[in-house]
Amino acid sequence: MPGDVKRRDDAVSGFSSTGVLVSAVVFYLSVAVPLIATIVGLHLADVYFEHRQWAGRQLASVRVASESLLVPVYQAVNDLSLMVDVASDLVDKPDGVDELTRELVRFSRHRAVYDQIRFINTQGMERIRVQHRNGMTTVVPAADLHSRAGQTIFTDTMTLERNDIYVSSFDLNVENNRVEYPPRPTIRVVQPVVDRSGVRHGILVLNLIGEKVLEVLVRADRNSDLRYWLVNSAGGWIFNDDPALAWGGQLGHDDNIADMAGLSDAVENPIGGLINTPDGQFAFKRVYLSKRNIPGTVKNVLSEEPYWIVLTVVRSDLLNSNASSRLEAMIVIGVIVLVALFPASFSWGRWRRRTERTKWLARLNAQIIEQSEELVYVTSPDATILFANPAVTRLTGYRREELIGKKPSIFQSGRHGAMFYASLWKRLKAEKSVQAVFVNRRKDGTVFYESKTISPLFNDRGEVTHLVSIGRDITAEQERQEREMRLADQLSLQLSHHFNNLLSPIVNYAEMAADEAEENEQAGIRADIEKVLSGANRIRDVLVKISAMSLGSRLSQGVQVVGPVLRGILKIERSALPDGVHLSLEIEDGMDYVGVEFDDLALILSELIGNARDAIGDGGTITLRAGLLTYNGAQACSTCGEPLSGDFIEITVSDTGCGMSASELSHAFDPFFSTKASSRLVGETLGIGLSRVRSRVHAAGGHIRIYSQQGQGTSVHVLCPVREIVTKSGDGDADEHANEESNSLGVAAS
Numbered sequence: 001m002p003g004d005v006k007r008r009d010d011a012v013s014g015f016s017s018t019g020v021l022v023s024a025v026v027f028y029l030s031v032a033v034p035l036i037a038t039i040v041g042l043h044l045a046d047v048y049f050e051h052r053q054w055a056g057r058q059l060a061s062v063r064v065a066s067e068s069l070l071v072p073v074y075q076a077v078n079d080l081s082l083m084v085d086v087a088s089d090l091v092d093k094p095d096g097v098d099e100l101t102r103e104l105v106r107f108s109r110h111r112a113v114y115d116q117i118r119f120i121n122t123q124g125m126e127r128i129r130v131q132h133r134n135g136m137t138t139v140v141p142a143a144d145l146h147s148r149a150g151q152t153i154f155t156d157t158m159t160l161e162r163n164d165i166y167v168s169s170f171d172l173n174v175e176n177n178r179v180e181y182p183p184r185p186t187i188r189v190v191q192p193v194v195d196r197s198g199v200r201h202g203i204l205v206l207n208l209i210g211e212k213v214l215e216v217l218v219r220a221d222r223n224s225d226l227r228y229w230l231v232n233s234a235g236g237w238i239f240n241d242d243p244a245l246a247w248g249g250q251l252g253h254d255d256n257i258a259d260m261a262g263l264s265d266a267v268e269n270p271i272g273g274l275i276n277t278p279d280g281q282f283a284f285k286r287v288y289l290s291k292r293n294i295p296g297t298v299k300n301v302l303s304e305e306p307y308w309i310v311l312t313v314v315r316s317d318l319l320n321s322n323a324s325s326r327l328e329a330m331i332v333i334g335v336i337v338l339v340a341l342f343p344a345s346f347s348w349g350r351w352r353r354r355t356e357r358t359k360w361l362a363r364l365n366a367q368i369i370e371q372s373e374e375l376v377y378v379t380s381p382d383a384t385i386l387f388a389n390p391a392v393t394r395l396t397g398y399r400r401e402e403l404i405g406k407k408p409s410i411f412q413s414g415r416h417g418a419m420f421y422a423s424l425w426k427r428l429k430a431e432k433s434v435q436a437v438f439v440n441r442r443k444d445g446t447v448f449y450e451s452k453t454i455s456p457l458f459n460d461r462g463e464v465t466h467l468v469s470i471g472r473d474i475t476a477e478q479e480r481q482e483r484e485m486r487l488a489d490q491l492s493l494q495l496s497h498h499f500n501n502l503l504s505p506i507v508n509y510a511e512m513a514a515d516e517a518e519e520n521e522q523a524g525i526r527a528d529i530e531k532v533l534s535g536a537n538r539i540r541d542v543l544v545k546i547s548a549m550s551l552g553s554r555l556s557q558g559v560q561v562v563g564p565v566l567r568g569i570l571k572i573e574r575s576a577l578p579d580g581v582h583l584s585l586e587i588e589d590g591m592d593y594v595g596v597e598f599d600d601l602a603l604i605l606s607e608l609i610g611n612a613r614d615a616i617g618d619g620g621t622i623t624l625r626a627g628l629l630t631y632n633g634a635q636a637c638s639t640c641g642e643p644l645s646g647d648f649i650e651i652t653v654s655d656t657g658c659g660m661s662a663s664e665l666s667h668a669f670d671p672f673f674s675t676k677a678s679s680r681l682v683g684e685t686l687g688i689g690l691s692r693v694r695s696r697v698h699a700a701g702g703h704i705r706i707y708s709q710q711g712q713g714t715s716v717h718v719l720c721p722v723r724e725i726v727t728k729s730g731d732g733d734a735d736e737h738a739n740e741e742s743n744s745l746g747v748a749a750s
Contacts, residue, residue, distance in 0.1 A: 019356075024349035031345075032338055039330045046323040051281060054319060055274055058283030058312045061226055062272070066287045066310050068216040069230075072113065073289065076189045076208045077165050077301055079114075083107060084204050087119060087193045091201045097127055101139060104130045109137040115173070115184060116207040119193070122158070122200060124149025152304070157190040157203045163299040166190040167289055170210060170238055170305065172250045179250055185210025185238075214239050217310075225318060229311040231257045235267045238308065257309070266309055280315040375450060375471035381464050383407050395473055397443035408469070411440035413447045422606050424454070429610075430576075431456050431464060437474070449478040500540070507536045562649060563592035565601065566626055573609050580619035583609070588627030594649055596720045601651070607693050608653040608716050615657025615714060625652040628722070637703035637719075639669050639694045644703060648719040655715075660708040668706060669694045693718075 086103050090096035097119075104117045108130045119128040126145035131138050148154045157166045168188035173180045187208040193201045211218075217228040217239050230239040235256040236249040248255045258264045262277035272285035287310055289303035369376050369389050377388040388403045396403075396411065403410070416439065427434050433455040441447050452471030456464040510533045517526035566585060574583045605624070612622045631644035660668060669690045697704050697718055708714035 019353050020346065020349040022349075023352040024345040027348045027352070028341055028345040031341055035334055035337060039327075039334050042330060043323060043327045046326055047320055050320065050323045051276075054281055054314050055283065058226060058274070058281065058314065061220065061224070061228075062283045062285045062310050062312045065216060065220060065228060065312070066285050069213055069287055069308070069310065070289075071216075072208065072212045073167065073187060073189075074301075076114070076187070076206055077167075079107075079111060080165060080189045080191050080204060080206050081163075083117070083206075084191045084193055087204055088195045088201075091119075091193060092195050092199070101128050101130070104128060105137055105139060108132045113209055113212050114206050115186060115209050116205070118148075118205040118207075119202060120148050120154060120205065121202040123147075124151075124154050127202070153188055153190050153205065154203060156302075156304075157192060158200075160192055160302070161299065162192060162194045162198075164191070165301050167301060167303040167305075169303075170213070170232065170308070172247055173207070183247065183251075185214060185247070187213065225314075227313045227315070229257075229313065231267075231309045231311070233305050233307050233309070235309075257311075266311060278316065280313050281319050282311055282313050284309055284311040286310075375452065375469070375473065377403070377408075377469050379408065379467045379469070381456075381467065383467065386466070395442070395448065396440075402443075411438075413439050413441040415439035415447070426576075426606060426610070428454060428456060428467065431458075438471075448473060448475040450474065503536055503539060507533065507540070510536065561592060561595050562601075562626055562651075563587055565596075566591070566605075566624060566651070569601075569605050570624060573606070577613060577622075578618065581613055581616055581622060582620075583622045583624065586623060586625040588625075590628060591626050591649075594628065594722055596649055596722075601720070604693050604697060604718055605651070605653065607690070608718075611690065611716075612653055612655035612657060612714070615655050615659070617657070620656040623652075623654045625654070626650070629719075631719075635705070638706045639704050644705075644719065647722050648702070649722055651718045651720065653716050653718075654713065656713045659710045659712050659714055661710045665706070665708050668708075669704075690716075 083104065087100050090100045090103070093099070100119060104119070108114055108117050109132065112132055112135075114132060116132075117128075117130045118126055121127050125147050126140075129140040129145055131140060153166065153168055160166060166189075168186075168190070170185065170187050173184040173186040187210060189206045189208060190203050193204050195201060214230070217230060220226070221228045221241055227241040228239070229237075229241070231237055234249075235258045237245045237247060237253075237255060237257070240246050245253070245255055258267050260277075261279070262275055263282065265273075265275055266282065266284040269284070270286065272283070275282040275284070287308040288306065289301065289308070290306060291301040372389065373391050375389070375392050375395060377392050378386050380386055385403050385406050385408065388400055390400075392398075392403070393400055398410070424434050424436065433453055435453045436451075438450045438452060439447055440450055450471040451474045452469055454467055454469045457466040457468055459465050510529050514526050514529040514533065517523075517529060566587060570583060570585045577583055609622060609624070616622065627650055628647065629650045630647050635644050637644060693716075694704060697720075702721060703719045705717040705719065706714070707717075
């Protein structure tokens, strides 16, 4: 049965259990999709930045390698220029060849970077060959010297100018048309030998050991996670991290860099750049060997190979290794999040369903309030109207804009006394609901009757945040009751008049009979007749009271006797005090014969006793005193400063509480000033109590004096003008009047 009720409730509210699943799926996807997209985006960005980091390293490395490769070559060019100068001075001397041989041996042994140093005459015949191998420098015997007349290095160099230098291609040394074994990578640097008179004597050839050039790449390849390649201008391999590819053109392999996927641009691009292929990322740069107008003795360097191409490569597995590792970590975290998201999604779905239901109910409640005929308005704790439903505007004639920000006093008709509202606020300040019938006034001045309940709203900390007034227009009911009362009054008057007419002859004849019986000394008959007269008089008294009620007679609400009124107030206030607070009354003789206005006094004393109670806290004494005093103008009112002169009824409220400092005392009667900021009553007072007391007292023509000392309590003296003095000759009437007012006070306060 409860399940059926819940299903019906879900159906009515539009939120079925399917909504939980839908909300959970929507929530899951709203988190999962951005999470996955974020992981993918982060990975792509990671890959991009990692590629850029590698690219920066590669471009810097290939630039350094390019510059380092040329250092041995141009060092050989400088060495050759020096040795050519030596040869030019010695070659035309009788023993010049022998002397040149000795110089070349010393130079080869000292430099140790040249595999061979050869001097070839103008016919292409070797005259000198000095070899440096395995740390040994030797001179090849004349019988082992060969003719080089048909070689390119001879024919091309013989055509050069005196200071020009020819650089051969970078290859493996070839002897007798075969690659020398073990292979010897070699670069030949050649320059014509011309004496001072301009006679050409041949050429000088330095065979630069290729390993001295390649060791730059070998060392870098060994010490770095980058791989280095070197190819010639035709795309043939000179150096590769895979030894099987090096010198492929001379060792019988036809492999070419242009044959590798994506690397043809490295051959065609005249400068350099980056290439991404499935195998990895390549950075390349051309190294130009030929140089023009070199300062110094060498005029030009002419190379058989116009350039080399230096490459660095990062293999694919290394290129994305860091990004892949971070991707794996992100995937693990993402999977954990997505798995944990399952129960969270259903929890969110249930929460979402409850939230939507709460919103739906809130909208429904708002519609109910807006469309209800009940009079609903909401105020702040200080009674400032924050909301009023259309029923209020329809009944009162005020537009909603006219009510927002105003006080409910805008509806006051003046039919209620101050004690009525004081009692109401007292209960509200005690955080209790109030139920009462109000006679209020519309905007057009007409009155209406409203039966309403005012209730405080609390937050989670138990603090009052709003006051809610829910009322009902009972004007029609009240008017009906008044019509009925008028009919009853008319009937009572008619009956009273009719019975008085009937009773008058009975009384008259009874009195005549009594007199006659007394004259005839008929005592028994007279006694019976007097009983009839007594009953008739009682009937007449009842009829008089009925007439008085019908005529609408009411007790006076003007001047009230002080003594009984204070005792009534004492009784009411004492019942509302905590157990630890004692309230006593000290009344001077004669207070039962002087009067003040009851409503103002009740409100004033209620405020002052409430302030005293707050100042005392959990334990202490409040004393209420009353007496007649005469002032001669030596003292002044604490609020208006007017000198006090004349007779006053002084009513004092004293407490043994915390008291006030001089600074606080100077602002005690300022509106919204409170001394309770540091006490347990923070947020429970508006600081308008004494301000309202001041207004009430001055409105009644009275004055106030206040005395306080911090830590020793406070005394507030209310000075009221004497309105009436009741003579002692009317003691009984005065007591009865005072008792009636005390009862009226009790009714109002309840």
